[in-house]
Amino acid sequence: MIGSRKDDHVRLAVEQLHGKDASNEFDDVTFVHHALAGIDRSDVSLRTTFGGIHWRTPLYINAMTGGSAGTGRINRDLAIAARETGVAVATGSLSAYLADESVADTYRVMREENPDGFIMANINATTSVDNARRAIDLLRADALQIHLNVIQETVMPEGDRSFSAWFRQIERITAAVDIPVIVKEVGFGLSRETVLSLRQVGVAAADVGGRGGTNFAIIENGRRDTADYSFLDGWGQSTAACLLDCGRIPDIPVLASGGIRHPLDIVRSLALGAAAVGASGRLLGTLVEQGPAALVARISTWLDQLAAVMTVLGARTPAECAHCDVLITGNLRSFCEARGID
Numbered sequence: 608m609i610g611s612r613k614d615d616h617v618r619l620a621v622e623q624l625h626g627k628d629a630s631n632e633f634d635d636v637t638f639v640h641h642a643l644a645g646i647d648r649s650d651v652s653l654r655t656t657f658g659g660i661h662w663r664t665p666l667y668i669n670a671m672t673g674g675s676a677g678t679g680r681i682n683r684d685l686a687i688a689a690r691e692t693g694v695a696v697a698t699g700s701l702s703a704y705l706a707d708e709s710v711a712d713t714y715r716v717m718r719e720e721n722p723d724g725f726i727m728a729n730i731n732a733t734t735s736v737d738n739a740r741r742a743i744d745l746l747r748a749d750a751l752q753i754h755l756n757v758i759q760e761t762v763m764p765e766g767d768r769s770f771s772a773w774f775r776q777i778e779r780i781t782a783a784v785d786i787p788v789i790v791k792e793v794g795f796g797l798s799r800e801t802v803l804s805l806r807q808v809g810v811a812a813a814d815v816g817g818r819g820g821t822n823f824a825i826i827e828n829g830r831r832d833t834a835d836y837s838f839l840d841g842w843g844q845s846t847a848a849c850l851l852d853c854g855r856i857p858d859i860p861v862l863a864s865g866g867i868r869h870p871l872d873i874v875r876s877l878a879l880g881a882a883a884v885g886a887s888g889r890l891l892g893t894l895v896e897q898g899p900a901a902l903v904a905r906i907s908t909w910l911d912q913l914a915a916v917m918t919v920l921g922a923r924t925p926a927e928c929a930h931c932d933v934l935i936t937g938n939l940r941s942f943c944e945a946r947g948i949d
């Protein structure tokens with residue numbers, strides 16, 4: 608049952624890449640061109656450090672899958688691509704494993720293929736502390752991701768309907784485990800208020816996981832026969848809006864994911880204050896439609912082009928991108944005005 612849901616998610620997420628307009632609110636973020644700002648490519652380093660975590664690049668492959676034979680093969684290929692390109696990678700939700708150990712290999716393969724890489728284990732906010740530890744142990748995980756997905760659960764026919772215990776459970780898990788905890792949304796965004804709450808309980812970083820890319824309201828609506836919730840398809844804040852909303856919150860680094868289409872969106876995210884940038888749907892589409900070698904090539908090209916744009920902007924590190932001049936226009940500007948962000 609869980610396994611076939613995971614297969615559905617992959618199929619519908621890849622279909623979604625073709626079905627919808629590729630524009631999103633990152634298009635409302637433009638760099639002011641300073642023709643003399645450029646530096647030397649050899650002075651650019653992609654290394655990033657946040658919340659006690661050190662990565663060779665600010666790009667990471669965000670949580671997707673596991674739990675069935677087909678998604679196990681996807682996890683193997685994602686882990687190989689991460690190993691070949693030096694990016695961090697997350698598993699999909701380990702709830703399938705926590706309910707049924709027979710699917711362990713579909714996740715464990717990520718560590719087997721990428722023994723020295725940075726791997727994040729992904730769980731939901733109802734997971735017990737013991738199960739969080741089992742998830743970490745299975746992957747020998749370097750960080751733990753806890754996903755928040757109230758809209759997805761609500762639209763999912765078999766989804767959860769009780770959310771009030773989530774915050775305290777995040778607090779318990781964060782206190783109990785000895786690796787950094789990253790809390791993420793799955794495409795509806797984290798508000799400033801939510802990130803401030805996460806900071807209170809010691810979460811190492813918040814991944815805003817905003818609107819603009821893979822849309823789980825549409826995916827779950829696609830799996831329903833009756834009582835369609837398509838009125839929720841546009842719910843949530845875009846990734847760019849979340850980053851602006853969370854600007855200058857001390858003591859909790861913010862990561863960007865949701866709707867990353869190309870290296871320019873990575874640089875835009877860094878310019879809006881993200882310490883690192885995750886991509887899922889686009890990378891999955893490349894893997895499923897063009898194969899593992901194409902995925903490695905795409906990630907390598909993105910990293911090379913990211914460094915090229917940073918060279919033009921005069922940003923020697925991902926953190927220095929936050930000093931670049933950007934213009935905010937369109938719907939994103941209206942969002943900032945409505946939220947009182949200057």
Ligand code: FNR
Pocket residue numbers: 616617620669670671672698699700729753754755791792793794816819820821864865866867885886887888889891
């Ligand atoms: C996801 N995502 C996800 N997130 C999570 O925390 N746990 C999970 O198990 C999954 N599963 C999953 C399956 C598939 C097929 C996709 C495409 C995505 C959400 C993912 O991590 C990310 O937050 C969103 O997909 C938004 O990013 P993109 O796809 O727009 O880059």
